Amino acid sequence: MSDIKETLQYMTLLQEVDKKLFYLEFSxxxxxxxxxxxxxxxxxxxxxxxxxxxxxxxxxxxxxxxxxxxxxxxxxxxxxxxxxxxxxxxxxxxxxxxxxxxxxxxxxxxxxxxxxxxxxxxxxxxxxxxxxxxxxxxxxxxxxxxxxxxxxxxxxxxxxxxxxxxxxxxxVRLKEPMLKRYERIRKAKSNLAVVPITREACGGCFTTIPPQKIVEVEKLLILIQCEVCGRFLIPENKLDKVSL
Ligand SMILES: [Zn+2]
CATH class of the missing domain: 1.10.287.1700 (Helix Hairpins)
Incomplete structure (x- = not known):
């Protein structure tokens, strides 16, 4: 498993928990x-x-x-x-x-x-x-x-x-600087720091992602952020869930 894939998986997991915490606070x-x-x-x-x-x-x-x-x-x-x-x-x-x-x-x-x-x-x-x-x-x-x-x-x-x-x-599964980046984006972007590419667009701001970039995202070799909203992009349906 690549580091990037793992990072994105844990970030996605973290985001689910943060969303639940947010709604709890909201209630x-x-x-x-x-x-x-x-x-x-x-x-x-x-x-x-x-x-x-x-x-x-x-x-x-x-x-x-x-x-x-x-x-x-x-x-x-x-x-x-x-x-x-x-x-x-x-x-x-x-x-x-x-x-x-x-x-x-x-x-x-x-x-x-x-x-x-x-x-x-x-x-x-x-x-x-x-x-x-x-x-x-x-x-x-x-x-x-x-x-x-x-x-x-x-x-x-x-x-x-x-x-x-x-x-x-x-x-604790995420490196400190990565966690900080995640937090920064989540707080600025309505609790969504990691989003899947959906129908060739950013799942956060819906900006179309160029095919070349989609290929890069799917390779999972480097972290790629949406150029418009800055959220981390994950490939559609290609990131299996990790359990903790
Ligand atoms: Zn975006």
């Missing part, structure tokens, strides 16, 4: 992708919830600090206002009035900041509620889809394992 539909997508979304919501909570906590802390400062400023303001009754000179009066104005400004600014923080936290709270709702909804949906996928995987697991095992057994 799972969008489920694996949907599950992965929902998992990603769930992580995102969890992160947003965490960030939102930590922002609220930070704002609360900031608010507490500002409230303390405002309280302090109010106390001082009261003190200055009382001092006004006891002033003895215009200079002193002006100095205290200036302090009073400064404290009033501090208090006003502090109160504005507090209001802003309260507003921010109110927004945060409503966002948080939205995230939590979305998180719950996503969790529920994910649970359902995961159960569906697991049932499907359980049903196909045995067949899939058998096919993977068979694939390994065939793969």
């Amino acid at each position: 799972k539909g969008d489920l694996p992708k949907t599950v992965a997508k929902l998992k990603g979304a769930l992580e995102k919501f969890k992160k947003q919830i965490k960030e939102s909570k930590s922002e609220t906590k930070n704002n609360d802390k900031k608010q507490q600090n500002i409230e303390n400062l405002v309280e302090l400023a109010a106390e001082k303001l009261k003190k200055y206002q009382n001092q006004l009754y006891d002033v003895t000179s215009n200079k002193e009066y002006d100095a205290i009035t200036q302090e009073i104005e400064l404290k009033k400004k501090d208090i006003e600014e502090g109160e504005t900041n507090i209001l802003e923080l309260i507003e921010m936290n109110e927004n945060n709270q409503s966002m948080l509620e939205e995230y939590e709702e979305e998180c719950l909804r996503t969790k529920k949906e994910l649970g359902g889809k995961e159960r569906e996928l697991n049932a499907l995987l359980k049903a196909t697991e045995k067949q899939e394992l058998e096919l993977i095992h068979r694939r390994e057994k065939i793969s």
Whole structure:
């Protein structure tokens, strides 16, 4: 048996297994992708919830600090206002009035900041509620889809394992570079890397093959690829099946 013939036989065998694996994967539909997508979304919501909570906590802390400062400023303001009754000179009066104005400004600014923080936290709270709702909804949906996928995987697991095992057994019969070429073509050409010449045409893209080339393919001395689609060509009905 020539090396080329053997290579083509094992490639054909491999292709049959790959086709079955492809249909098995195909039968799972969008489920694996949907599950992965929902998992990603769930992580995102969890992160947003965490960030939102930590922002609220930070704002609360900031608010507490500002409230303390405002309280302090109010106390001082009261003190200055009382001092006004006891002033003895215009200079002193002006100095205290200036302090009073400064404290009033501090208090006003502090109160504005507090209001802003309260507003921010109110927004945060409503966002948080939205995230939590979305998180719950996503969790529920994910649970359902995961159960569906697991049932499907359980049903196909045995067949899939058998096919993977068979694939390994065939793969080792092919040389590494050959296997890589096969994989490259299969992936690019809708799961068909090896095709028979059928009615003098490529069985993959149906381009007519010149008679001289058909003779070359039948000789099985070198690997010949279709010039148009690049698939490996095998002679029609002249390649007996090998068993593994
Ligand atoms: Zn072709």
